[in-house]
Amino acid sequence: MTNLLSLVDVNLASAASFRPELALTFGTMAMFILDLFWKNHPARPARLATGALLVLGVAAALLVSQPTAPGSLFNGMIATDGFATFFKWLFLLAAGLTVLISAPGKDFPPARLGEFYALLMAMVLGLFLMASATDLLMVYLSIELVSLVSYVLAGFKKGDRRAAEASLKYVIYGGVASGVMLFGMSYLFGLLGTTSIGQLAGRIQHLQASGLPAAATKLTLVVAMVLITAGVGYKIAAVPWHMWCPDVYEGAPTPFTAFLSVGPKAAGFAVALRLFYGALSGPSAVTAGFGEAVGGLPWPAIIGVMSVATMTLGNLTALAQTNLKRLLAYSSIAHAGYLLMGLSAASDRGVQAIMIYLLIYVVMNLGSFLVVILVAEATGSESILDYRGLAKRHPLAATAFAVFLFSLTGIPPFAGFVGKWYLFVAVLDRVPGPGGNWYAVLAIIGALNSAVSLYYYVRVVRAMFIDQPYAEPRQAPATPLMYQLLLSASAVAVLVFGLWWTPMIDWTSASLQIFKG
Amino acid sequence: MTQTTGKLLGWILGTALAIGFVVVMGQLAIGPAAQSMVPAPATSAGLTEVLFYVLAGVTIAGAAGVALSHNILYSAIGLLMALLGAGSLYVFLSADFLAVAQLLIYIGGVLVLVLFAVMLTNRITEITVSNTSLGLWGGLMLFVAVAPVLLAVALVTPWATITPAAAAHTTETIGDALLSRWLLPFEVASLVLLASLVGAVAIARKEIKAD
Amino acid sequence: MVPVQWYLLLAAVLFGVGLVGVLIKRNALIVMMCIELMLNAANLTFLAFARQQGNIGGHAIAFFVIAVAAAEAAVGLAIVIAIYRTTGSVNVDDVRELREEG
Numbered sequence: 001m002t003n004l005l006s007l008v009d010v011n012l013a014s015a016a017s018f019r020p021e022l023a024l025t026f027g028t029m030a031m032f033i034l035d036l037f038w039k040n041h042p043a044r045p046a047r048l049a050t051g052a053l054l055v056l057g058v059a060a061a062l063l064v065s066q067p068t069a070p071g072s073l074f075n076g077m078i079a080t081d082g083f084a085t086f087f088k089w090l091f092l093l094a095a096g097l098t099v100l101i102s103a104p105g106k107d108f109p110p111a112r113l114g115e116f117y118a119l120l121m122a123m124v125l126g127l128f129l130m131a132s133a134t135d136l137l138m139v140y141l142s143i144e145l146v147s148l149v150s151y152v153l154a155g156f157k158k159g160d161r162r163a164a165e166a167s168l169k170y171v172i173y174g175g176v177a178s179g180v181m182l183f184g185m186s187y188l189f190g191l192l193g194t195t196s197i198g199q200l201a202g203r204i205q206h207l208q209a210s211g212l213p214a215a216a217t218k219l220t221l222v223v224a225m226v227l228i229t230a231g232v233g234y235k236i237a238a239v240p241w242h243m244w245c246p247d248v249y250e251g252a253p254t255p256f257t258a259f260l261s262v263g264p265k266a267a268g269f270a271v272a273l274r275l276f277y278g279a280l281s282g283p284s285a286v287t288a289g290f291g292e293a294v295g296g297l298p299w300p301a302i303i304g305v306m307s308v309a310t311m312t313l314g315n316l317t318a319l320a321q322t323n324l325k326r327l328l329a330y331s332s333i334a335h336a337g338y339l340l341m342g343l344s345a346a347s348d349r350g351v352q353a354i355m356i357y358l359l360i361y362v363v364m365n366l367g368s369f370l371v372v373i374l375v376a377e378a379t380g381s382e383s384i385l386d387y388r389g390l391a392k393r394h395p396l397a398a399t400a401f402a403v404f405l406f407s408l409t410g411i412p413p414f415a416g417f418v419g420k421w422y423l424f425v426a427v428l429d430r431v432p433g434p435g436g437n438w439y440a441v442l443a444i445i446g447a448l449n450s451a452v453s454l455y456y457y458v459r460v461v462r463a464m465f466i467d468q469p470y471a472e473p474r475q476a477p478a479t480p481l482m483y484q485l486l487l488s489a490s491a492v493a494v495l496v497f498g499l500w501w502t503p504m505i506d507w508t509s510a511s512l513q514i515f516k517g
Numbered sequence: 518m519t520q521t522t523g524k525l526l527g528w529i530l531g532t533a534l535a536i537g538f539v540v541v542m543g544q545l546a547i548g549p550a551a552q553s554m555v556p557a558p559a560t561s562a563g564l565t566e567v568l569f570y571v572l573a574g575v576t577i578a579g580a581a582g583v584a585l586s587h588n589i590l591y592s593a594i595g596l597l598m599a600l601l602g603a604g605s606l607y608v609f610l611s612a613d614f615l616a617v618a619q620l621l622i623y624i625g626g627v628l629v630l631v632l633f634a635v636m637l638t639n640r641i642t643e644i645t646v647s648n649t650s651l652g653l654w655g656g657l658m659l660f661v662a663v664a665p666v667l668l669a670v671a672l673v674t675p676w677a678t679i680t681p682a683a684a685a686h687t688t689e690t691i692g693d694a695l696l697s698r699w700l701l702p703f704e705v706a707s708l709v710l711l712a713s714l715v716g717a718v719a720i721a722r723k724e725i726k727a728d
Numbered sequence: 729m730v731p732v733q734w735y736l737l738l739a740a741v742l743f744g745v746g747l748v749g750v751l752i753k754r755n756a757l758i759v760m761m762c763i764e765l766m767l768n769a770a771n772l773t774f775l776a777f778a779r780q781q782g783n784i785g786g787h788a789i790a791f792f793v794i795a796v797a798a799a800e801a802a803v804g805l806a807i808v809i810a811i812y813r814t815t816g817s818v819n820v821d822d823v824r825e826l827r828e829e830g
Contacts, residue, residue, distance in 0.1 A: 007697035074701035115719050122712040144796045145709045152716030164811040171804045179766035186770045190777035212675045220674045569730045573738045583761050584749030596761045603768045610775045622794050627801045634805045638812045656752035664744050671736035699788045706795045713799035717806035
């Protein structure tokens, strides 16, 4: 009984470092209630957006004021550390931008905006938990929270065939992926007797020292890890679990697509880093590669192969796309491939590179989708043909889009270059070590892929600036001031941080502490 | 024309991959693992054993019915059988609470929901489901590739053997555990349910005509 | 006592059947039923190990899985209803608005 009470005490004490999450929980419910007010009021979208921003702001304020010391919360379910805090800021930034984008737009009718914001808050809470989960059960539950909300929001447009299809495909792929992951977790639980991520490495070593037949335990470990990788790979849209991505991105309401392309991807990487790098790489793993800890398989090499497949497939398929949303979907698959390079490097440098890249990626990708929304509202289409002559019709949007696209390619004066530079440095750092030649090959393929991506990004830029308009432009509706502000701010941020990147480096290197339990 | 060639190529590639996978797994992983296989302890066929085999048979038959039947109603009945069989097996695993939960939530809730969906979308029974992207043979091939690995994992791994405790009531222990060690997952699960219920209503209700 | 291996074997078969069903069936409802089979396989494994190790954690996890599966079924079936409204069919092959051009 005393044992039970001590567990309860831990839970009570943990609430002090759990305030941002509590704010989001109550915020979700508050948004559900706010949704009932101001029916048919002309200022409804503005008021609801203010409410949602308020919730995010309160969560941000509580995040600033919470204790910074790393530690375990709720009996080892989640951890609070610099790593998780960095990702939480990322999610708050992405959610805040999404709220601002969706308020003046036409993707959500005012009557349904309240539900969207409430579900978005719940999703941000799920992302928070994904970034801090240190128990396999919490990983599963938080992924499910994020996924279930995503399924609903992907099909949020009423009577729209594409939206309904997108959410059907999403729910089927997602259900299979989470079922597969769960089955892998059950084997891991059976073999190691624990679900705590922090204890995995120790239990595996104990198992190997216990004199049980090594080959058989190895096989089980490998199968379990492969099955779990499927669940994580689905969240970050890595090949071969990427099939849902283009369809869902195309069918979902564009502001939500924008959020989907950055939020869950970043959270998936947080889970992957915590699992593969934080927990399973022991002190000896720095030289041997962290795979030695798990079944003796060369995991960095396997992730490297995944990375190559993901970026190559993403980039090559993007070449043929004419729908901008699909093009950006394949581009986001390719970017998952670049990010996997950092995971394959399996070093602190690699982790830092992933964090820097994700930070920049949030801004440039949300900005790109904002331009897509803007053009879709003016022309009703997402085809590349409607981007012809955009520079004349809407110079600000065209210039900003060009900045984002060049940044996505990774061309020097823009911030995307900084992110890519650090990713490549992390991989090249590995070249003198064991298996260095393969890292060199990985870096070369990454560079070739960047060159390929330039082709389809430039195609869009050419359409905007050089090509003649496809059809006589209709009278375009006035662009909301909010869009102009957001576009300018994002483009300026991409330019400024492309030239002055020390703050990002300082912040990420201060956030590198991963709580290992 | 090119499409059929592409499809053929895909099939050849897929077959080669599956065969290669089986060979590699057999050579590298399962072979060495099987050499150290511990023979399963001999058991006398008591009533428990017989019941286990019967229930396992019911479960697998139900599962096969779900996956292979051409009539969606038969699939639903197959799911009922599989869930009932698995739920009864939970009792043998001294998980009385979970067995009841399975009965109430899965069979009482989920299955009824599925049956409602079947009835509401009644025209689908007329659609032939033989036209598939992977096809029955593709599925069988996948099964052949995956099954040996999973079976080897189940049979060959020396799972830590601890003498199982005598069957006891688990409800109280689970209740305590849910409000102490597993408090956070418990609360998160409640939020998952809230979000998905609101979401399900939001997506399935008819368009609001006002706007 | 039936050894744990038999339960694992049963769970592996259940999982395999569910996986194959997901891949060969085109009806969204049946695919969802197959996903339920996969989740049940995982639950069976968790409970078998829980008995094996005298670890109540397996029971807790299985409980959460059942709860989440119910939520997933609710959302999934809501989506099926929604798509049935727009297309009049829940056959995945008929759902082909979204795909590569050409």
